[in-house]
Amino acid sequence: MVKVNLGGCKSFVSDALYSDYIGKALDAYDVLAGEQGAGNDFLGWKTLPCDVTEDIICRCESVRDLWASKGVDLVVVIGIGGSYLGARCAIEALSHSFVRKQGVPQVVFAGNNLSEDYIAEMMDLARQRNTACVVISKSGTTTEPAVAFRLVKSYIEETYGKQEASQRIVAITDAVKGALKTLATQEGYTTFVVPDNVGGRFSVLTPVGLLPIMLAGFDVRAMLAGADSERESLLVRGADNAAVQYAAMRNLLYSEQGKGVEILVSFNPKFQYLGEWWKQLYGESEGKDRKGIFPASVICTTDLHSMGQFIQDGSRNMFETVVTVENASREVVIGSDPQNLDQLNYLAGQRVEHCNRMAQLGTKLAHIDGGVPQLEISVDAINEKTLGALFYFFEFACGVSAYLLGVNPFNQPGVEAYKKNMFALLRKPGFEAQSREILERIK
Ligand code: PA5
DSSP, X not given: OOEEEOGGGGGGSOHHHHHHHHHHHHHHHHHHHHTOSTTTTOOGGGGHHHHSOHHHHHHHHHHHHHHHHTTOOEEXXXXXXXXXXXXXXXXXXXXXXXXXXXXXXXXXXXXXXXXXXXXXXXXXXXXXXXXXXXXXXXXXXXXHHHHHHHHHHHHHXXXXXXXXXXXXXXXXXXSSOSHHHHHHHHHTOEEEEOOTTSOGGGOTTSHHHHHHHHHTXXXXXXXXXXXXXXXXXXXXXXXXXXXXXXXXXXXXXXXXXXXXXXXXXXXXGGGHHHHHHHHHHHHHHHOBTTBOOEEEEEETTGGGGTTHHHHHHSOSOEEEEEEEESSOSSXXXXXXXXXXXXXXXXXXXXBHHHHHHHHHHHHHHHHHHTTOOEEEEEESSOSHHHHHHHHHHHHHHHHHHHHHHTSOTTOOGGGHHHHHHHHHHTTOTTOHHHHHHHHHHHO
């Protein structure tokens, strides 16, 4: 379902070097398939498309139906990193860009920053609406979602009463440990489990992603089916395996040609959050031990009018991975104008998508001429099935790629550094000893 086209790298890479890297990628594939590599206790995501039970989906439907019966028209999804990006990516990709879907609640996201303005404005919205909340934290102790949840929880309790609040709050967290689990048990919230062997950024196909996506009105069974058929196609080992090809080429460009930046490009703004989800997946999985490709993203043609100059002509340390959607869902034809003052009549009768495609092809040639290799990943349309396939493809390819690079794809030790300093500055109990030193250093 997900196709890879490496034609845009041909002029940069010899066949011999590519086949060398295919060999390395196949070795890495074997480590992932054989589950012998670093972090192999976090491989539960590999079988999620067929492991998610009908019972889990039915429990999600019960939450959806209960909230519908209460007239809930706003769901605040609280979480950060892997605990919100997958759901946001799918909901943004599948939703109308301007009109709210009828008959389902609006899903908004909070707890992914510490901006006072953002939280206050989200609360303004909550106060105007019939509100429920899904709080997601695998560890159950992350500061950003905990701060947002404290506010939303007390608002819901004050507005609807404590007993009703327990029906309007759902927690998705660890099966046994963490502050959120303790609170959820104490308050009697409906809970869903993030499996122990699935890390946050690989969790979109658990209730972490599935519940918010379903609440927003989308078909999670189709998403799992799309992911499962991608899983089956990636089970076939060989030089034609799409994940092996992607992992091989991006590592070759990085290690042999100093291309340390990968830009995920889409010519469809619905994929803006695919870029955000992908950046977390690859950034946290590969950026360690002083190694890794820096993941960036742009939306075209929008960003050709901002980042385009740099990509065409700036430092030559980057390559692009373009995610192409072969078929637009809608047709818009450009009309004829008798005056033709804008001189666009040469396009009369053409679809806007035709112009978009020509812009994509023109950009490909220009960027290749400018020294930027281009990989292409394509799906036939944007729908639940193809999103499921893309999620699975990128996760699997990430595992192969990180093992090829020689890092553990499934940990994120670097994320702790800012937290320690922040806790010391906030004088969190247990961190007082570091406070003085940190205060000295920031003077
Ligand atoms: O990929 C990861 O594990 C992280 O980015 C987490 O998703 C993120 O830090 C949120 O963690 P938690 O769900 O424990 O609140």
